[in-house]
Structures are given as C-alpha cells and as structure tokens.
Amino acid sequence: MTDKIATLNIPGQDSVELPIYSGTLGPDVIDVGALTKRGMFTYDPGFVSTAACESKITFIDGDKGILLHRGYPIDQLATQAEYLEVCYLLLYGELPTQAQKEEFVETIRYHTMVHDQINNLFKGFRRDAHPMAIMCGVVGALSAFYHDSLDINDEKHREIAAFRLIAKIPTLAAMSYKYSIGQPFMYPDNNLDYAENFLHMMFGNPCEDSNINPVIAKAMDKIFTLHADHEQNASTSTVRLAGSTGANPFACIASGIAALWGPSHGGANEAVLSMLEEIGDVSRIDEFVAKAKDKNDPFRLMGFGHRVYKNFDPRAKVMKETADDVLKELGITDDPLLEIAKRLEEIALEDEYFIEKKLYPNVDFYSGIILKAIGIPTSMFTVIFAVGRTVGWVAHWNEMIGDKSRIGRPRQLYTGEPKRDMPAIDKR
Helix, strand or coil, rough: CCEEEEECCCCCCCCCEEEEECCCCCEEECCCCHHHHHHHCCHHHCCCCCCCCCCCCCCECCCCCEECCCCCEEEHHHHHHHHHHHHHHHHHHHCCCCCHHHHHHHHHCCCCCCCCCCCHHHCCCCCCHHHHHHHHHHHHHHHHCCCHHHCCCCCHHHHHHHHEEEEEEEHHHHHHHHHCCCCCCCCCCCCCCHHHHHHHHHHHHHCCCCCCCCHHHHHHHHHHHCCCCCCHHHHHHHHHHHHCCCCCHHHHHHHHHHHHCCCCCCHHHHHHHHHHHHHHCCCHHHHHHHHHCCCCCCCCCCCCCCCCCCCCCCCHHHHHHHHHHHHHCCCCCHHHHHHHHHHHHHHHHHHHHHCCCCCCHHHHHHHHHHHHHHHHHHHHHHHHHHHHHHHHHHHHHHHHCCCCCCCCCCCCCCCCCCCCCCCCCHHC
16 A cells, blocks of 8 residues: 655654555555654644544545546536435445435435324424424434444444434435424425435425425535535544444434534535625625725625635536526525625636636535525524435444444643642642
8 A cells, every 4th residue: 555655854853754645536644653662643723634543434635626426527426416326335335226226315315204292392392493402312212212233343233223313314404494484394205306305305394295396406415416425524533433433323413413513514615695685785796895805994895706616616617507597496586695696606717816816616615506596494404414424424434334434532732831830729
C-alpha cells in the first residue's frame, strides 16, 4: 500500500520516519501514528487535514467539483438511477441487476411500517416541537423495539438494521410532520415507490386517495439521491465515532441526525429560506448583495459556494434542472420568495464578484426552492435531508464495523491551568 516515506525532523530528537499511503484517488496520506511513541501527536482543528478512516464508499475532489459514489459520478446516478438503486450501490458496492433491484425494493417496502407502540412516543412531544427534535428521540428509540437486529458483530443483523432504517425513517419523518399539524398518521402504501410513498404519508389523509404528481415524486427521488452520501462530513463522522464504541445502529443514526441539525450542516437549506424571508422583496436584493460583498458586514448569502467544493457543487446542476421542472409543472410565477431566489441565482451566475470567488448556487439553494414550491414547511427541510442521508450513514457505519475499526479517541492541545493544589474553602 505504500513505498514512500516522509521524514519528520523533531528538535532535540532523532528524526522519525512516517509511511505515506496512496488511495485509489485523491492526495497521499501520511500515517502519523508513530508520533505517539515520541509522546507527541498532531494538532488539526476541525480535522480538515486528517483522514480518520479508510473508506471505499464516496470520493470528493472539491477543487474539480467531483463527487463519486463507488466510482460513479453523482450526476449520472441522479439522472439515470432511482434512489433505492443508489442505496443498494452504497450498501453493497455495485449497482443492482434487475432481479437484485426488485428484491431490494420489495425488502424495503416490507419494512416501511413501524411498531404501533411507536405512535405513543409522539404524544410525549409538544405539538410545536421541531420535527428534528422528534426525529432525534424517536429514531434512537427504535432500538427499544427491534431487539432482533442489535448484534453489530453479526453481518445479517447489520443488514436487517440497514433495511429497517432506510425503510422506516421516511415513515417517522412524515409522522413528525403530521403530528406537528394535528393530522392523523398515514400508513405506508406498498403500491407506491419510495418517493411517492413519502409524499403520500406527508400530504395524504385517510378520507381520500392520494394523488401523487409524478414530476414532484421524481424531484423528491432526486433530492434523496443527491443527499445520499457526502463522504466524511460532520454527521457521518459522528455516526462513525458513535459506532466505534459498539453502540447499536439506531442510536448511531440518531447521533447523525443530531449533528445534521446544525445550520452549518444539514440546516443550510432551511437557512436559505430564512435568508429569502429576511430580504423580503426583489427591490431589496441589490442592498443585500452589497452587504454580502462588504467584508465588514456579517451578512452572508446562504446557499452560495460550499466549504468542500472550491469550483462548483456537482449536485447543483441536476438540482437546478429539477427546480426548473417543478416550478414549471406547478405553474408558480408569483411567489415572492421564489422570485427573490431566481433573481439571486441570475446575479450569482453573472456578477463578476460571485464568479471570481466561485460563489455558485449550491445544492442547498436549489433544494430549498423545490421544497418550498411543493409545500413542505421549512422546519421539515433538514428532516428530508436526513431521510436521504440515512443510507450514507448506514453504509459508513456498516463499513466501519466490518473493518473492526478501533474506538475513536481524538486528542487535544491542552491550554488550561497546570497542576495545582486545591485550597481550603476559606482561602479561595
């Protein structure tokens, strides 16, 4: 795996040789494990220069705008495959044959219902609870209902847990929404595909048959696909860290949901809508663009640029086309927030400031537009992100357990008080 060595010169000590590893793609990686024998370790706030694991699932080259799942470009997967095919790919490493796809789809369909007693958990939440708060609690509680798949060292148990999570989290997400608006829960409909079923459970009611618009269902399927995995991001790393302790899969995925909730991570598309509401009117766009260009102004345009992608977000082109299809299908021409969004998009693609700094609209910008257009409330945006990302979390968790990874234990640079003796209370 390596035939290269880096030599590190340490003042006052002999130099230390560190092996250099090369992956299939991406930069070489220096193994710094030998430093611990010297009583030293590296300092890397945010882990931006640290590879904490070896993985075969997803590759990102942010400078070139590349995102690959098991080697396949994300734009090809989003336009030529269905979400559950991508799930199969992430879990098993290869795209399914027709027979494998049919079996996998049927298996997920079989697991979409949740235990009836889970309904009681929702009664413990206030009606106005944020759906992500509900998801954190209810997903973690699944381990109390499915005891037969908690042996993480059993490959079959891990597979059953994966099926259950991919199948049931859309059901729980829709239940979270229904509970917040006081409507009855909708049972899954096994005659519908994955995205159609989610929309049925979100917007259907027991009094009439659901009528799912195929354009909207296709858009939802693409949203799930484009969010399926994104390498070692904050929530995936959280799932891996929790999983390294031997925690059960439901608890690990709940930890990922909690991490995703942050506005700097999964809450970005929710922040886009908040920004549009703050701008309020097309006539104020120039004012806010000027604020965004002002280095001394804390205002930032949400949904433009990306921490990882220094060129463009490869998911954004597919999401833009999907947004255009949805707006055309729904005939939306007079929504003030969407009008602001479209104008901001035009500016970002034409203005020299945005072009020079490569602040292109990203996947969060367009997904926020789509979700707003189809009537999904802002509080549910991150929940839908979690639905799509569940398979990525599960794939990484399963890979880590299968590799028998050691427990995660980051180190620190301690800058507190040195050792001191405790004074008596009257001397403090």
